[in-house]
Structure formats: structure tokens, C-alpha cells
Amino acid sequence: MADKPVYSTATGSQKQAVKSARGGAYKPAAGPCKMRLETKGRGGKVVTVLFNLTLPTEAAARELMQEIQAACGCGATFKDQTIELRGDWRDRVEAYASAKGLRFVRAGG
Numbered sequence: 001m002a003d004k005p006v007y008s009t010a011t012g013s014q015k016q017a018v019k020s021a022r023g024g025a026y027k028p029a030a031g032p033c034k035m036r037l038e039t040k041g042r043g044g045k046v047v048t049v050l051f052n053l054t055l056p057t058e059a060a061a062r063e064l065m066q067e068i069q070a071a072c073g074c075g076a077t078f079k080d081q082t083i084e085l086r087g088d089w090r091d092r093v094e095a096y097a098s099a100k101g102l103r104f105v106r107a108g109g
Contacts (some may be wrong), residue, residue, distance in 0.1 A: 026058035026081055033097075035090055036108040048090055050083040050104065064102075071096045 029052040038047045050068075055061045058078075065083045069076040072093070075086040085093070090106065097104050 026061070028056055029054050032105045033102060034107040035093060035104045036106070037088060037090065045086070046088050048085040048088060048093065050085070050093065051081070051107075053081065053083070064100075067100075068093060068096055 031052055033054055034052045035048060035050045038049050053061050055064060062078050065076050065078050072085065072089045074089060077084050094104055
């Protein structure tokens with residue numbers, strides 16, 4: 001039993017491997033862009049989530065997020081290949097996207 005190490009730093013940190021496996025590279029979706037309203041796990045706050053994005057690159061998706069954020073005047077974040085806008089902005093997002101030539105389908109109701 002004395003031959004087995006109790007603690008070793010030889011393997012390094014495992015956090016980086018978990019982070020890269022979770023996030024992955026950005027992949028454009030094949031179907032239509034979708035949006036839904038979420039409140040679960042957010043303390044009752046409403047969040048508009050744009051997912052299934054068909055934009056070619058992550059940079060284009062982040063640029064779209066910043067443009068929608070400026071048009072709506074709200075906070076936003078890009079995580080796990082989705083855009084999250086703080087608040088219920090479905091109508092404004094549809095109007096802005098149609099002016100830009102994009103189409104968002106409402107999902108979940």
C-alpha cells in the first residue's frame with residue numbers, strides 16, 4: 001500500500017480538459033434560427049434565447065448579438081452557441097432580423 005501515491009501533481013490540471021469538451025467549436029446549424037423565452041434557473045427573470053444560429057462563424061454570431069443588443073437596449077451574452085438577451089425582446093428581435101434578412105422562428109409557444 002505504500003507504493004501507491006496519495007496525491008500527485010504529475011497529471012496536471014483537469015479543468016482545461018473539461019472546459020474544452022463542454023464548449024467545443026462553433027458549428028452553424030442546418031435548420032432555421034429559433035428563439036424562445038426562458039425563466040427556469042434564473043430566479044424568475046425572463047431571458048430571450050436565440051439558438052440554432054445559421055451564421056457561418058462565431059464572430060458573425062457575436063456581431064449579430066452586439067447589433068441586437070444595441071437595437072433593443074438590453075444586456076446580452078453569447079454562450080454555448082446561443083445568444084441570451086435579458087428581458088422579453090421577441091418582437092423587436094423579429095423586426096430587426098427581418099430588416100437584416102434573417103428569419104427567427106418562435107419555439108416553445
